[in-house]
Amino acid sequence: MIIVTTQQMQQMDKNTIENFGIPGRVLMENAGRGALEILSEYFELEGARVAVVAGRGNNGGDGFVIGRYLMEMGVSVSFFLLSTRERVQGDARANMDLVLDLLAEHSLSQFIEIPDQESLEAAAGILADHDLFVDAIFGTGLNSDIRGVYRDVIELINDSGKAVFSVDIPSGINADTGAVCGVAIQADATATFAFAKAGHILYPGNFYTADLEVIDIGIPGHIAKAQSPNIFLPEPHDIAGLIPARDFNAHKGSFGHLLVLAGSPGKTGAAALCANAAVRTGAGLVTLGVPERLMPVMEPMVIEPMAAALAQTPSGGLDAAALDDIVSLLADKAALALGPGMGTDSGTRELIKSIIPIASVPMVLDADGLNCIADDPDILHTAKAPVILTPHPGEMARLTGKTTADVQNNRMETARNFAETYKVILVLKGAQTLVACPDGAVFICPTGNPGMACGGMGDVLTGMIAAFLTQGLAPESAALAGVYIHGLCGDLLAEEHAVGFSASDMVAGIPCALGTVLS
Template sequence: MFLVTANQMQEMDRETIESFGIPGLVLMENAGRGAFDMLIRKFKDNKINKVAVFAGRGNNGGDGFVIARYLMEKGIIVTIFLLSSKEKVAGDAKINMALAQKLCDRSQTCFIIEIPDGDAFQEQKASILLHDLFIDAIFGTGLNSDVRGFFKDAIELINSSTRPVFSVDIPSGLHSDTGQPLGIAVKADATATFAFAKAGHILYPGNRYAGDLEVIDIGIPDFIAQEKAINLFLIEKKKIAACFGTRKFQSHKGSYGHLLVIAGSTGKTGAASLCTNAAMRCGTGLVTLGIAKSLNQSIEPQVIEPMTHPLPETGKGFLSDNCFEEIMGLLKNRQALALGPGIGTREATKKLVLSLIEKSNVPIVIDADAINCISQNTNVLKKKKAPAILTPHPGEMARLCNLSTRDIQENRLKIASQFAKDHDVILVLKGAQTIICLTDGRSYICPTGNPGMASGGMGDVLTGMIAGFCAQGFSPENASLAGVYIHGMCADRLADDVGGFGFVARDMIPMIPKTIHRYLL
């Protein structure tokens, strides 16, 4: 599914009107009618006799006037609270305001009330609350500054009421590109958006403001969208399912790849176990775990099917940089490398990580401590010989970019995409709606997953899955997308079974083949 920015949507609107010749009034009518149809379906079980439409002076308000007109024709009492003077309404919105006014002049069930300032808003607060449902048509996708004044008061009133809320195109106050509230934003139960979903609908926290989202076809020709350089997508199940084929009857363990995992150190053997076992469960034919030799005996009972390879260490339980040549020898017969879960950040380990990233000739998934090991030397990524996939959480990403975690969370897509392009890597920025950014500028947002995943070890499982898919022959892009999507699906199945509290990373591992079988094959 395409996801577009505000500028891209504005450009497609303009081209549809100016180049293809579809009038803006037709697009607005299609939008309003489609939104009305969704509203009626969504709230069919609610007792709705009186609807309040909060309309701004722009095209979003114009859409609100169209919806109001259809509601009137259905016999519903409608009050349009115009958060402007009528004189400031222009263009297609002005035409639809005039049409609504004509209906109001002929009916006792329709009213347009001007609210040009804060005093007028205070006078109307009591009457606003007499309505059964609120329609938010104040601001559209073009808003890029904080909501202030009586607009803020209106949104506060909408959010504090118990009435169902229906937003037009995007909840007012929500940034269309980032999903961040601009000071304050409407918390909608449902949102009808037009032509394409916007990034802000999907990115956290925007998805928590939009409620149930539906995309309304308003008549923008397909070729106009296809000609645009749209590079943001929502991962869809059909794309992931297409990564899997039927296994040949005459095949063996060597047919499905051999993965090398370098993981674990004193106190962090669990990370090695989780990563290695997850790789096996996603269908990898063979997995070998390379671990500090003093830990080998204790880890073997935790990894039954995978093999282990004891490696030289410095200090008890920490890898030495002297094991570099030995690991490179192992890689000659491996198809992918998972590097980092629980390996620590000692100086010898840092040297080893830098050398492996630079010299590995197979796709490498860089996670956890390996990310921390390169945080002061990200230029090593530009020296690599093979594709690299980084899987940081926001804190690790902050260290990579020398920014605060807050900076990362407020600009996840922009920062992750730029890092991927600058360093020629696939960047998997974990979190609510994990983002996968590719080297060519394309980015994907993952819709699966839930807060139950907020516990230790989840990232180790993900690393094993992505690396396992790489070893099986998936492209690095497909391995990243499949790993993230299925990882979230497994968590969603667990949440359905046991709730969102208390499931742990090892609970995810047996869910991997079940999820693939049930939903993707």
């Protein structure tokens, strides 16, 4: 699914009207009529008392179109304009005038202006006495906190306990970030126009949006394409198309050999989870390189992967002295996973910073691998091969010099800016994991759930992405497939266990998740 920004959508509307010649009133009519169809599917309208709560802009105009059709259907409709009639302009004014003309013929309908607090107090009881609210207050252009009468009306609607249908986006949600602008309508369903907006998909906007339907209002394809939409919500068929079918006569050598460098005392589980996840995701061969003294501990934990003992620091992490052996190990490998549980000893930092410029295979850099370069992310500019970074918000904060709150408040732009600056693929983990690409494209992962909030999940993800790289997927495809299937694996486990499943359970469930996507 393609997702657009507010600016892109506004430009599409403008170009359709000015350059293609479709009048704005036609687009508004298409929007309102299409929204009515969705409204009729989701809610019982027979005998219902419907309140259309409209602002004075085009969102209100869409609401007037919906209400006009409802009146023609014999539905009792009350229009509440959060302004005065004189302030409504353009296409919205034209549709408001049509509504006013029809009122004389529809005794069950009424039109009430609420421009200020006094008029709200007078109309509050009437407003609350409806079965269904059509929210047409603010559209996608809102970017400041809601105050005054608007805030009070939104709170009244939310407190009513009645069904709510939002037009384009729940009023109060920032269409680009999903943030709540002080207060927002809690919709039961939302109909948006032409394309979904980021605010519909990103938390917390997705919770206020509830069920989302996208309506074709007649934006020509070439006009939409000209805006170069670069935010996407992958669907199952998109992911299935990334994973090539296996030849009948394939063998383990057909699917590449992955090198995983991971582990330190106290963090052996991270190394094992990563390597075992890579096997379960289909890598033909996996070799796990660990500090030499950990070999007796690691070998029983990784049955299918091979293990290689490497030089270690005095405290037991991988050391820079292991570089030559690692270069030899990389000679026949298809990809590298670097970082899970490695620690941040000075020798480990030196090793990681030495590997990045010389590795000739694509790599996934995670966990301590990220922490070891946080003081010098410019080293990513020296990479010879594609690099995929998989930070959680705390690691992202260290990489960018921001606070974790800063990262979480604008996840998409943080991920996109880093990917573009350093020419890497950036997987920003968390609810709705993002995959940001060097060309500015961002994918929002629709899979995953809170039951996955436990240690080791990131190590599993690193192994999965690295396994897809090893099998020959392009870096962007490997990251996207890994993130999506990782989340799906968690969703399948959550169907049986809402919480309490572990990273090891995730590893065991990978084949089932793969089968679900590929079936």
